[in-house]
Amino acid sequence: MMQIKTRPYKKIHFGISLGLTVFYSSAIVIIPLLGLLIHSLGIGISGILEVFTDERIRSALYLSFTVGFVSALLNLFIGFLFAWVLVRYQFPFKKFFDTLIDLPFTLPTAVAGIALTTIYSETGIIGSFFAEWGIQIAYTPVGIVIALVFIGFPFVVRTVQPVIEELPKELEESARCLGATPFQTFTRVLLPELWPSLLAGTGMAFARSIGEYGSVVFISGNLPGKTEILPLLIVTKLEQYEYEKATSIAIVMLLSSFFFMFLINLLQERASKKLT
Numbered sequence: 001m002m003q004i005k006t007r008p009y010k011k012i013h014f015g016i017s018l019g020l021t022v023f024y025s026s027a028i029v030i031i032p033l034l035g036l037l038i039h040s041l042g043i044g045i046s047g048i049l050e051v052f053t054d055e056r057i058r059s060a061l062y063l064s065f066t067v068g069f070v071s072a073l074l075n076l077f078i079g080f081l082f083a084w085v086l087v088r089y090q091f092p093f094k095k096f097f098d099t100l101i102d103l104p105f106t107l108p109t110a111v112a113g114i115a116l117t118t119i120y121s122e123t124g125i126i127g128s129f130f131a132e133w134g135i136q137i138a139y140t141p142v143g144i145v146i147a148l149v150f151i152g153f154p155f156v157v158r159t160v161q162p163v164i165e166e167l168p169k170e171l172e173e174s175a176r177c178l179g180a181t182p183f184q185t186f187t188r189v190l191l192p193e194l195w196p197s198l199l200a201g202t203g204m205a206f207a208r209s210i211g212e213y214g215s216v217v218f219i220s221g222n223l224p225g226k227t228e229i230l231p232l233l234i235v236t237k238l239e240q241y242e243y244e245k246a247t248s249i250a251i252v253m254l255l256s257s258f259f260f261m262f263l264i265n266l267l268q269e270r271a272s273k274k275l276t
Helices: 009-041 044-052 055-088 094-100 109-120 127-131 141-166 169-177 182-211 230-239 243-275
Strands: none
Touching (some): 044 243, 055 141, 055 243, 109 141, 141 182, 169 182, 230 243
């Protein structure tokens, strides 16, 4: 009896998928990063270390990572609160508010920056109220943090929300039947389950905050040494044809962001292993 040979469709589909994945990841991520690293070879280690000796660059570096860290912590609490309310409570216009969460994803960052500056300036709706008490929000690091919270909290919400939806309510009911208080139920039963997703969302919000430009450039005021962020400083150096300094700043941002993201992913992996 003649046997008919069948083609290994799964292997073919895997080969095509793998090829497309490698092609797009190379064209979009790997090749541009390699180009940046190759260009930095002409600068040398001394050129990269010069970033830390320039007072203006050092101030921008400190400001960018400080406001990024503060905004990431705020997004951790705000994002979790939004996700918890959307999952556990029923209220009018819930679908509208759920859709509103994604607005920072679709809204052009420049539009967000102009809107926030208008609201929080001394003549704005909110800024004028604080101005009466001698508190300035726009054109200060506080304004930068507000802008970064606005563009970063959806990352935490959309990362944590599915995990909360999958949590069985029997866990809470069992803990309460055993005499646990609401605080003990949250810290010992729910938080260990949510911690990996919280770390993932916070890490993405932090990474976005460090490289954010459009929503920050207006509300920051761009004062050198005070409210000037690294992405803006890179653009400034490029406009002044100081390509080596711009590349050096970009390399420092790249290495720093990779280090922090690697650390966050490591913590997330350890937290996930504890659950298994």
